[in-house]
Amino acid sequence: MKMFRDWVDRGYVIPLKMLKVTLNALPPLIKALVKHPIYIAKSNREADENPPTYGKPSYEIPEYEPGMKYCKSNEKYLRPTHLCNPHAKEIIALANKLGAYQVD
Incomplete structure (x- = not known):
């Protein structure tokens, strides 16, 4: 149990509130992926063709x-x-x- 408490203190385990928010966001995301796969593929292709440039x-x-x-x-x-x-x-x-x- 002490090892798990250390992991939580160090931030290795996702906080419960953040986990709930993430799990609540998954159904709409999956719905969008299933409903509009072409848009997702096009946006990924655009991102590959135009990578972001960072200044010095x-x-x-x-x-x-x-x-x-x-x-x-x-x-x-x-x-x-x-x-x-x-x-x-x-x-x-x-x-x-x-x-x-x-x-x-």
Whole structure:
């Protein structure tokens, strides 16, 4: 039971309210898919032909240097975000540039 509680705290399990909203949205979505499959196929084809273009970000990611500090904490508000790799070199370099691990 403790392991399940940890999963809920870390956000691995979908909250009950969000699950209800998702399940309530499924019947109309399935109805639209069954009733209008051609429109869905056309819109998917259009999305493949015209992929979105993204501009250059307004910041620069610094170079990673060996020896930079990274997050090893498992405390509730200090642990890494779910589905974000905290050991990626870009994440570590940007965190150090923004002043992480510096005590005021």
